[in-house]
Amino acid sequence: MKSHISSAFKMLVVTVSVLGISHIGHTESILGKINYELYGVVTISTCGVLDSESEKYVDLGKYATKNLANVGDKSFAVAIPFDLSNCPPNGSVNVTFSGNKDSINNELLAIENNINSAKNIAIEISDNNKKRIPIGLKSENMLVDQNGNLSTLFYANYIVTQNRSIAGLANANAQFTVEYD
Numbered sequence: 001m002k003s004h005i006s007s008a009f010k011m012l013v014v015t016v017s018v019l020g021i022s023h024i025g026h027t028e029s030i031l032g033k034i035n036y037e038l039y040g041v042v043t044i045s046t047c048g049v050l051d052s053e054s055e056k057y058v059d060l061g062k063y064a065t066k067n068l069a070n071v072g073d074k075s076f077a078v079a080i081p082f083d084l085s086n087c088p089p090n091g092s093v094n095v096t097f098s099g100n101k102d103s104i105n106n107e108l109l110a111i112e113n114n115i116n117s118a119k120n121i122a123i124e125i126s127d128n129n130k131k132r133i134p135i136g137l138k139s140e141n142m143l144v145d146q147n148g149n150l151s152t153l154f155y156a157n158y159i160v161t162q163n164r165s166i167a168g169l170a171n172a173n174a175q176f177t178v179e180y181d
Helices: none
Strands: 003-005 014-024 027-038 078-084 092-098 121-126 150-160 175-180
Antiparallel strands (some): 003 175, 092 175, 121 150
């Protein structure tokens, strides 16, 4: 059974029908029927990050534009520790990162577009093997241990998307969704 967690609540699977019945004299007539379908999943486990880990600030560092001159040039990859708990023991988990996609390469996370923002640069997110995880697509499955825990690393780095990078602030925001079974 697959479950999705994206800082949302889980609801019980229920279908509710509401009938309006009116009694006029001795006859009954149905005034209307409205169907509501509520859905979700109730699980024994609630796989996810600890509240104390739910907001991470990752400093990608400072780089000279001369080191990020050509399309595809990258900064050093910065490790992002990622720990999950209360997952189904011996199960599998994958993560999907979402955020504003770069307009040149939609696999990359776009830099915030402000007055002082860097240009021609984006952020690449990679798995623990430093294989790119395109924004909006699931990572490969990762195995949870027998205690329901998973500790892994993701990486982030700057990457030049066109021409020469232009100096400026290079900030971005990403969210993640954890899927497990």
